[in-house]
Amino acid sequence: MDDVMREFAQLATDRPAELRKRKADGKKVVPYIGQFVPEELLHAAGVEPYLICRGGEPEPPEAVLDDMLRFLNPLARSMAGFYLMGLDPVMPLADLIVASQPECHVQRMAEYLELQGLPLFKVGVPQNWDKAYAGEYYFRELEQLKAKLEDLTCALVSDDSVREYIGYDNEINALLRRIDALRKTDSPPLGGYDFIHLNHYSFFVDPRVAIEKLTAIAVRLEAGQGKFVADCPRILLAGHAVAVGDYLVVKNLEDAGALIATEMMDEGLRWYRWDTEMDGDPLRNLWRAKYLDKVPVNIFQPAWRHRFEHMKALIAGYRIDGVVWYQLAYDEIYDMECTVITKWLRDLKVPLLKLETSYEYSREATGPLNTKVESFVESLRGGK
Amino acid sequence: MAGTAYEEFLELGEYHGRERREVLPQWIEAATRIGLNERDMEYAVKEFIPEMWDLQYLGVRKMIGAMTREAIDHTQLKEQRKRGVKLVYGIIPAILTPYQAVKKAGGDKVFVSFPDMCLMNFLQPLFHKGAPLFELAEQSGLTYGCRHCALNKLRIGLRLKDVVPAPDIQWSFGLVCDEATKVDEYINCIFDDKWFAVITRLPHDTCMAEVDDEIPERVAYLAAAFKDAYEEVQRITGVKVQDEHVAAALDDFQRYLGKTDVLIRLTAQADPQPLRGSELVNFCHPFSMPFNTGIEHMEDALDTMIEEVKVEIANGRGIYPKGAPKVGGYFIPYSIPWVDKVFMDNGVATSSSLSMIASAKQLIPPSGTDLYQNVAEQWLRMVFGMGCHVEISTWIEKVNRAKPDALLMGFFDYDRWLGQMHKMGAREVEKATGIPTFYIEADFFDDRDYSQEALRTRIESISQVIKMRKAAKERGVAGEQAVACEPGAA
Ligand code: SF4
Numbered sequence: 093m094d095d096v097m098r099e100f101a102q103l104a105t106d107r108p109a110e111l112r113k114r115k116a117d118g119k120k121v122v123p124y125i126g127q128f129v130p131e132e133l134l135h136a137a138g139v140e141p142y143l144i145c146r147g148g149e150p151e152p153p154e155a156v157l158d159d160m161l162r163f164l165n166p167l168a169r170s171m172a173g174f175y176l177m178g179l180d181p182v183m184p185l186a187d188l189i190v191a192s193q194p195e196c197h198v199q200r201m202a203e204y205l206e207l208q209g210l211p212l213f214k215v216g217v218p219q220n221w222d223k224a225y226a227g228e229y230y231f232r233e234l235e236q237l238k239a240k241l242e243d244l245t246c247a248l249v250s251d252d253s254v255r256e257y258i259g260y261d262n263e264i265n266a267l268l269r270r271i272d273a274l275r276k277t278d279s280p281p282l283g284g285y286d287f288i289h290l291n292h293y294s295f296f297v298d299p300r301v302a303i304e305k306l307t308a309i310a311v312r313l314e315a316g317q318g319k320f321v322a323d324c325p326r327i328l329l330a331g332h333a334v335a336v337g338d339y340l341v342v343k344n345l346e347d348a349g350a351l352i353a354t355e356m357m358d359e360g361l362r363w364y365r366w367d368t369e370m371d372g373d374p375l376r377n378l379w380r381a382k383y384l385d386k387v388p389v390n391i392f393q394p395a396w397r398h399r400f401e402h403m404k405a406l407i408a409g410y411r412i413d414g415v416v417w418y419q420l421a422y423d424e425i426y427d428m429e430c431t432v433i434t435k436w437l438r439d440l441k442v443p444l445l446k447l448e449t450s451y452e453y454s455r456e457a458t459g460p461l462n463t464k465v466e467s468f469v470e471s472l473r474g475g476k
Numbered sequence: 477m478a479g480t481a482y483e484e485f486l487e488l489g490e491y492h493g494r495e496r497r498e499v500l501p502q503w504i505e506a507a508t509r510i511g512l513n514e515r516d517m518e519y520a521v522k523e524f525i526p527e528m529w530d531l532q533y534l535g536v537r538k539m540i541g542a543m544t545r546e547a548i549d550h551t552q553l554k555e556q557r558k559r560g561v562k563l564v565y566g567i568i569p570a571i572l573t574p575y576q577a578v579k580k581a582g583g584d585k586v587f588v589s590f591p592d593m594c595l596m597n598f599l600q601p602l603f604h605k606g607a608p609l610f611e612l613a614e615q616s617g618l619t620y621g622c623r624h625c626a627l628n629k630l631r632i633g634l635r636l637k638d639v640v641p642a643p644d645i646q647w648s649f650g651l652v653c654d655e656a657t658k659v660d661e662y663i664n665c666i667f668d669d670k671w672f673a674v675i676t677r678l679p680h681d682t683c684m685a686e687v688d689d690e691i692p693e694r695v696a697y698l699a700a701a702f703k704d705a706y707e708e709v710q711r712i713t714g715v716k717v718q719d720e721h722v723a724a725a726l727d728d729f730q731r732y733l734g735k736t737d738v739l740i741r742l743t744a745q746a747d748p749q750p751l752r753g754s755e756l757v758n759f760c761h762p763f764s765m766p767f768n769t770g771i772e773h774m775e776d777a778l779d780t781m782i783e784e785v786k787v788e789i790a791n792g793r794g795i796y797p798k799g800a801p802k803v804g805g806y807f808i809p810y811s812i813p814w815v816d817k818v819f820m821d822n823g824v825a826t827s828s829s830l831s832m833i834a835s836a837k838q839l840i841p842p843s844g845t846d847l848y849q850n851v852a853e854q855w856l857r858m859v860f861g862m863g864c865h866v867e868i869s870t871w872i873e874k875v876n877r878a879k880p881d882a883l884l885m886g887f888f889d890y891d892r893w894l895g896q897m898h899k900m901g902a903r904e905v906e907k908a909t910g911i912p913t914f915y916i917e918a919d920f921f922d923d924r925d926y927s928q929e930a931l932r933t934r935i936e937s938i939s940q941v942i943k944m945r946k947a948a949k950e951r952g953v954a955g956e957q958a959v960a961c962e963p964g965a966a
């Protein structure tokens with residue numbers, strides 16, 4: 093499957109260049125931040141979406157410190173930092189940047205981008221999702237986004253078109269679920285490193301192309317050899333986000349002999365476990381799928397008990413030996429959830445390793461990280 | 477005469493004679509519950525308070541007394557609960573009218589409080605003794621390095637120490653940071669599943685050129701959210717709030733607001749300045765926390781203070797040298813009053829806190845008669861409730877009004893919403909007003925990482941620059957050309 097994977101990767105890498113061409117042809121370029129922005133709606137409006145979720149490099153979060161608080165998480169600071177350093181190939185092309193606004197780090201970062209003169213549209217996401225009025229707020233935001241896109245393109249967004257793209261995204265989800273399910277086997281043909289990359293590539297190509305590539309990859313993986321030894325420690329990787337480009341920890345875990353058997357991430361990975369209804373009002377369906385049907389994101393309230401139930405189901409379903417909580421530095425709410433989950437996992441006798449990243453991957457930083465990872469994997473192996 | 481340090485403390489808070497003797501046992505009990513011992517008392521009355529507070533003023537001493545009364549009351553929460561009193565908690569920042577109206581309506585049947593704020597305002601500025609409670613929260617899992625808010629740590633610490641029991645209902649305004657309301661979930665999940673909270677939240681999602689309180693849907697949404705929570709508070713407590721209770725709460729607010737405005741203006745305009753910036757903030761506590769014991773003790777202290785300040789001004793007296801430059805701030809860090817002291821030692825007066833100055837917009841009466849609509853408007857006109865673009869212009873308006881010689885920013889490194897503005901916003905304010913801003917990375921409540929020793933040099937050099945700029949300005953030379961400084965630099 094390596095050649096298909098490489099092709100898929102190349103297409104994703106080429107996306108900014110493709111966007112420049114599309115823009116020259118008169119298409120609108122609309123980068124977006126966070127999955128509460130429905131990609132399906134952007135595609136249906138005929139604009140060119142591009143997910144902004146790049147991290148894993150030390151310089152961008154540092155570059156913004158004159159204007160940004162050091163204690164904002166490094167992913168939020170990276171998004172702004174890549175732009176400030178001239179390293180973001182797409183934001184300067186943006187006709188509109190659509191940013192979901194569920195929490196302060198990204199809310200302040202969006203304001204920073206506005207102050208740089210970038211055109212922002214914000215999709216507010218109320219955190220108290222158990223209140224009907226809060227849900228309606230998010231729905232109105234989606235309606236306004238639709239209207240904004242219609243303004244931008246001078247064309248109506250038809251329900252059929254939204255439905256069509258919901259269909260594609262559901263297909264991508266189904267393919268990711270099919271590939272993910274392979275990790276339930278004793279010796280899976282791929283681990284988290286590959287799975288996360290597949291997720292990332294899928295954001296940067298036309299959904300039809302993503303479907304084609306993921307189908308080819310699924311077929312090959314199903315027919316292929318296992319890549320992991322049968323009794324290797326099986327890990328659930330949980331946390332806020334594995335950003336595009338932030339693969340070091342994921343790689344180290346698998347290099348140390350573990351299998352990342354599944355993930356529970358709020359951003360960076362598709363919410364592929366939950367499909368969107370096809371019948372009925374497509375906007376309402378998108379709203380329900382993102383806001384109500386899926387397991388709540390960490391910032392929602394109440395969330396942590398629901399999320400732990402989901403985590404327990406993953407632990408059972410993927411025969412997880414240990415959880416790695418992968419946290420962005422200064423991500424205060426995730427830090428709190430980690431404490432809660434650590435306690436609950438202790439009751440279940442499931443070990444947890446907490447890793448925190450500031451995207452500072454110097455030799456001094458990675459040394460202790462590797463040691464932590466290796467000894468955790470070793471202890472899981474010993475416990476099997 | 478006072479015998480023990482406990483008694484001395486009460487004396488200092490203007491408890492005398494019989495009243496002091498009656499309060500003493502409660503005070504010792506209260507102090508013990510919140511982790512204060514005799515040594516702390518000695519340190520407070522002999523060293524810390526005399527150094528950090530202007531005890532020559534009766535108004536200041538009465539204010540300490542009022543805060544003490546409120547703190548003692550808070551250490552009785554468990555007993556109150558046992559007696560069947562309904563406990564209603566909240567957190568800062570909030571619009572207090574609805575909380576105070578519950579108290580007006582419920583009287584002794586209800587205890588309305590922001591326990592963390594009350595005890596933070598007591599423990600840190602008077603005893604410098606919040607750390608053991610912060611540490612308790614840290615040991616429980618609120619890690620030190622992540623930069624959690626010390627106020628939230630105190631809330632957790634107070635619950636863990638069993639000073640503060642679960643409320644009947646906590647109504648948390650989650651309208652600034654993300655962490656505050658999540659602390660309710662945190663406590664509920666791992667320490668106390670009886671900790672019941674309703675939360676009111678609104679995404680910070682206004683765009684450039686949008687003015688929060690002028691978006692009818694935004695106001696209506698927030699009003700509906702307030703109504704939803706407030707009805708829950710009344711349902712759980714059984715307290716029915718009537719218009720007259722709201723009106724009485726508003727009356728208190730307006731009256732107190734008028735008086736603090738007088739004190740702030742007098743102090744800000746006086747030369748020499750008669751009072752420290754941190755003391756001014758302390759007089760403003762009735763805007764940030766409801767007083768279950770009532771605001772009359774604070775109001776008495778405030779009345780006294782105003783008269784004393786007038787006399788000082790009339791006699792040309794002050795606590796700073798005449799002509800001392802004035803540094804304003806977002807919020808003068810009253811919880812760590814040594815910041816004030818170091819500025820004072822360097823001949824710079826801390827004066828106005830921007831958050832305490834009402835903007836022109838805030839002075840416009842709310843547009844309707846509906847409580848919730850009014851509270852929503854009030855909130856969205858506060859700097860905490862706005863997008864950065866409106867907040868920046870509001871800061872500029874306030875700075876132009878207060879006319880400080882410099883602005884002190886920072887101290888909110890733990891607050892992802894407020895803290896960010898101190899960098900991004902400060903730069904814009906400086907551009908617009910020409911008033912230099914200085915950023916200090918530090919913590920408003922908790923100085924364990926940013927001690928006096930660590931910040932002294934920074935404050936000294938800032939003070940030097942401020943004095944040089946002021947001198948240059950007075951000589952008619954543009955400050956920027958006359959002195960090399962690094963406004964806004966960290
Ligand atoms: S971080 Fe700020 S808004 Fe949040 S609880 Fe602390 S002081 Fe209040």
